[in-house]
Amino acid sequence: MRVPFSYLDRQFADVDAYLADLKAFVRTGDFTLGKPLTEFEQRFAALSGMPHAVGVASGTDAIILSLKIRGVGAGDEVITTPTTFIATVGAIAMTGARPVFVDSENGFVIDPEKIEAAITPRTKAIVPVHYTGNVADMPAIADIAARRRLLVIEDACQAIAAAIDGKPVGTWGATACFSLHPLKNLNVWSDGGLIVTRDGDLAAKLRLYRNHGLVGRDEVALFGHNSRLDTLQAVIGNRLIPTVPAITDRRIAYAGRYDRAFAELAPRVRVPIRRPGVKHVYHLYMLRVERRDALLAYLNERGVEAKVHYPIPVHLQAAAASLGYRRGDFPVSEADAACVITLPAHPYLTDAEVDYAIEQVRSFYA
Amino acid sequence: MTTASLNVPYVDIAGQHASIKEDLLSAISTVIDRGDFVLGAEVEELERRFADLCGVRFAVAVGSGADALTFALRALDVGPGDEVITAPNSFVASAACIAMVGATPVFSDVGADYNLDPALLEGAVTARTKAILPVHLTGRPADLDAIGAVARAHGLHVIEDAAQAVAAEYRGRRVGSLGTAGGFSLHPLKTLNACGDGGILTTNDEAVAERVRLLRNNGLATREDCRLWALNSRLDTIQAAMLLVKLRHLEAWTTARRRHAAYYQRELSNAAGIELPVDRPHEKAVYHTFVVQADRRDELKRYLGERGVGTSIHYPVPIHLTRAAAGLGYEAGRFAVAERQARRILSLPVYPDLREEQLAHVVGSVRSFYQRGS
Numbered sequence: 001m002r003v004p005f006s007y008l009d010r011q012f013a014d015v016d017a018y019l020a021d022l023k024a025f026v027r028t029g030d031f032t033l034g035k036p037l038t039e040f041e042q043r044f045a046a047l048s049g050m051p052h053a054v055g056v057a058s059g060t061d062a063i064i065l066s067l068k069i070r071g072v073g074a075g076d077e078v079i080t081t082p083t084t085f086i087a088t089v090g091a092i093a094m095t096g097a098r099p100v101f102v103d104s105e106n107g108f109v110i111d112p113e114k115i116e117a118a119i120t121p122r123t124k125a126i127v128p129v130h131y132t133g134n135v136a137d138m139p140a141i142a143d144i145a146a147r148r149r150l151l152v153i154e155d156a157c158q159a160i161a162a163a164i165d166g167k168p169v170g171t172w173g174a175t176a177c178f179s180l181h182p183l184k185n186l187n188v189w190s191d192g193g194l195i196v197t198r199d200g201d202l203a204a205k206l207r208l209y210r211n212h213g214l215v216g217r218d219e220v221a222l223f224g225h226n227s228r229l230d231t232l233q234a235v236i237g238n239r240l241i242p243t244v245p246a247i248t249d250r251r252i253a254y255a256g257r258y259d260r261a262f263a264e265l266a267p268r269v270r271v272p273i274r275r276p277g278v279k280h281v282y283h284l285y286m287l288r289v290e291r292r293d294a295l296l297a298y299l300n301e302r303g304v305e306a307k308v309h310y311p312i313p314v315h316l317q318a319a320a321a322s323l324g325y326r327r328g329d330f331p332v333s334e335a336d337a338a339c340v341i342t343l344p345a346h347p348y349l350t351d352a353e354v355d356y357a358i359e360q361v362r363s364f365y366a
Numbered sequence: 367m368t369t370a371s372l373n374v375p376y377v378d379i380a381g382q383h384a385s386i387k388e389d390l391l392s393a394i395s396t397v398i399d400r401g402d403f404v405l406g407a408e409v410e411e412l413e414r415r416f417a418d419l420c421g422v423r424f425a426v427a428v429g430s431g432a433d434a435l436t437f438a439l440r441a442l443d444v445g446p447g448d449e450v451i452t453a454p455n456s457f458v459a460s461a462a463c464i465a466m467v468g469a470t471p472v473f474s475d476v477g478a479d480y481n482l483d484p485a486l487l488e489g490a491v492t493a494r495t496k497a498i499l500p501v502h503l504t505g506r507p508a509d510l511d512a513i514g515a516v517a518r519a520h521g522l523h524v525i526e527d528a529a530q531a532v533a534a535e536y537r538g539r540r541v542g543s544l545g546t547a548g549g550f551s552l553h554p555l556k557t558l559n560a561c562g563d564g565g566i567l568t569t570n571d572e573a574v575a576e577r578v579r580l581l582r583n584n585g586l587a588t589r590e591d592c593r594l595w596a597l598n599s600r601l602d603t604i605q606a607a608m609l610l611v612k613l614r615h616l617e618a619w620t621t622a623r624r625r626h627a628a629y630y631q632r633e634l635s636n637a638a639g640i641e642l643p644v645d646r647p648h649e650k651a652v653y654h655t656f657v658v659q660a661d662r663r664d665e666l667k668r669y670l671g672e673r674g675v676g677t678s679i680h681y682p683v684p685i686h687l688t689r690a691a692a693g694l695g696y697e698a699g700r701f702a703v704a705e706r707q708a709r710r711i712l713s714l715p716v717y718p719d720l721r722e723e724q725l726a727h728v729v730g731s732v733r734s735f736y737q738r739g740s
Contacts, residue, residue, distance in 0.1 A: 006401065008401035008403075009401055012398050012401070015395065015398050018398075019391055019394070019395065022391060022394065023387060023391055026383050026387045026390060026391070026561060027380055027383065027384060027387060028380060029378075029379030029380035029381075029382070029383060029554070031379070031554040031560075031561050031562050032553070032554055032562070032563070057429050057430075057563065057598075057599065058429075058598040058599070059598070060584065060597055060598035061597070061598065061599075064597070073468075074446055074468060085584075086584055086585065086586070086592040087584045087598060089595065090584055090585055090592075090595045090596050090597065090598075091597075093595030094595060094596070094597055096446065096468055181404070182401070182403040182404060189394075189397075189398070189403050189602070189604055190403050190404070190602035190603070190604060190605070191404060191429070191598060191600055191602065212432070212457075212458050212459055212462060213458065213462065213690050214458070218679075218681065218682050218683060219683070219688070219689070220458045220683070220685070220688035220689060220690040220691075221688075221689050221690060222689070222690045223458070223461065223462040223465035223466065223690045223691075224462055224466075224690075225432065225462075225466060226429075226430040226431070226432035226433065226459060226563060227429070227430075228563055230561075230562030230563060230602070230605075231562065232561050232562050232604075233562070233602075310589075310590060311590055312590055312591075314592070317591070317592040317593075318591065318592060318593050318594075319585050319592040319593055319594045319595050319596075320592075
């Protein structure tokens with residue numbers, strides 16, 4: 001049996017409806033900041049429980065624009081965690097600011113108890129990452145940020161529809177940043193991103209900033225970026241967005257099925273702590289395991305397309321050399337890099353495929 | 367008065383796509399079947415073909431023309447404290463890309479061809495100048511020999527803003543091959559246009575190409591090896607697939623634009639009230655826009671609009687006089703040529719699908735405006 005990691009072939013096995021949408025769209029020529037984009041932004045805002053959503057070219061750009069529009073740049077420090085996809089840190093560095101790392105905790109998100117020690121007079125912002133689809137401890141982070149007068153930008157690229165106690169991601173930060181990359185929980189047929197915010201003025205500024213600073217066609221209010229979610233991709237997004245609740249429920253159900261099965265394999269397989277009240281949307285279903293590389297090879301040989309996100313923590317990447325961190329600086333993140341494994345948990349799997357994956361993990365440790 | 371009722375929109379993107387939409391959709395289908403939406407096979411093929419088209423060794427496809435220029439600057443380590451010289455009459459992105467890397471845009475006035483006047487460049491060079499960013503505005507190549515001479519004398523990079531000038535030629539060489547790097551836009555209104563945003567960088571410098579490949583893809587050399595902090599700015603595979611379809615038509619489209627331009631130049635050569643763009647023997651302009659300078663421009667624009675002729679102004683406010691440039695300290699009058707042109711320029715429709723009677727209607731309408739007096 002094959003348990004694929006990617007689901008694109010299953011999700012788009014029947015593309016006729018999408019192509020019919022595109023055929024009608026191509027005829028309009030409404031390719032840049034067009035009507036379907038406005039509609040998609042409104043629907044995404046509604047899905048996210050936020051009043052405003054601004055479509056941009058990628059999740060990375062969502063973070064860059066959010067930081068820069070609030071004045072973060074050269075000379076500033078921005079706190080985040082090394083347990084993330086490198087784009088979080090690249091985005092901070094691209095503003096000219098210096099990324100400062102704080103270790104992650106059991107749920108693969110920034111450890112709020114370690115944040116205060118990393119704050120300096122240069123610290124301007126905190127970028128917590130809702131990594132894997134788990135939500136960072138936002139009430140605690142928001143409390144620190146309020147006391148220390150720091151900006152909070154939520155990296156929610158993996159956390160569409162995630163929440164704490166019913167409060168959606170984006171509730172605590174000035175913005176929350178989402179990715180629509182083809183392997184995200186809500187995906188389009190290319191790179192794409194969205195910024196959500198409660199702040200109408202900020203949303204208006206971001207709309208300028210993503211579009212060359214243009215007010216109308218002829219007035220330039222500020223030097224800006226060109227970072228627009230393609231309207232063509234919004235056409236795809238409009239067709240997919242109604243499926244997000246069902247997709248999310250299915251991911252949560254499969255994660256629960258895995259969690260229950262793997263509880264009995266402790267301590268060789270360790271299921272992360274699931275914080276009560278958190279709606280974790282399981283973009284990645286990650287475990288800590290013994291003999292990780294052997295398990296990975298074993299599963300891959302048996303058709304279970306497990307992966308590792310990621311074997312090298314960001315602070316030990318070549319790109320981070322100039323930041324001066326060393327092995328040992330972030331023990332949780334480093335230990336995780338050596339023992340995490342990601343199992344396929346997407347909604348296009350069958351129960352039988354999930355059970356097969358469970359069986360293979362069991363048999364490896366038997 | 368049959369011609370008076372003819373409609374000539376300024377652009378007709380929908381019309382352009384009507385005849386090729388089946389080809390475009392089948393190109394998209396192929397990508398979906400493979401599922402390689404990011405940096406897929408068509409991106410590489412487009413890069414190869416575009417490099418050939420420009421006569422360069424490397425082309426790297428990115429998210430937009432603005433990003434292509436930004437990446438060229440970043441790859442050459444242009445940043446805070448540096449100055450980059452460019453033209454004040456371009457689309458704002460030419461200057462914004464400089465500001466976006468933290469450098470300071472420095473403007474220098476243009477000539478009658480709407481491009482940087484090489485004779486004025488020396489006056490804009492300072493100890494902080496890192497590069498010159500000439501714009502091939504309207505699809506006409508800037509005078510790269512003279513600009514290159516200034517750059518060499520001061521050890522500056524030349525980054526071509528070729529956003530409007532795919533396939534334009536200067537002394538037998540294609541733009542994008544004339545400087546250290548070139549940045550092209552594939553925006554829907556460009557001569558080679560995606561159905562969304564897109565851009566491409568050209569260079570003969572392998573180190574620049576490699577750096578930009580990292581810069582557009584989160585710095586990743588492999589899935590696990592991040593070499594430098596970077597952005598995410600990749601041309602979508604499905605846009606590349608559609609661009610490959612359109613690339614088959616590019617030569618015919620460019621020929622049509624140049625034919626329309628020649629028609630205007632011929633039919634309006636002795637018309638009162640307007641100045642026409644001039645083609646020089648050493649250049650091949652591709653007429654992204656056909657820009658005339660007109661007496662009583664705003665009245666003419668209104669008159670043409672009433673007769674169904676769409677026009678546009680590229681661009682009504684020079685960049686140094688926009689709010690975005692307030693911090694740079696330029697005042698009105700600083701760039702007399704660009705400012706005078708901004709009050710007089712008008713872009714006539716020049717897209718490939720224009721029919722002869724539409725062109726004749728534009729010409730007739732311009733003539734009748736000036737004949738009827740004020």
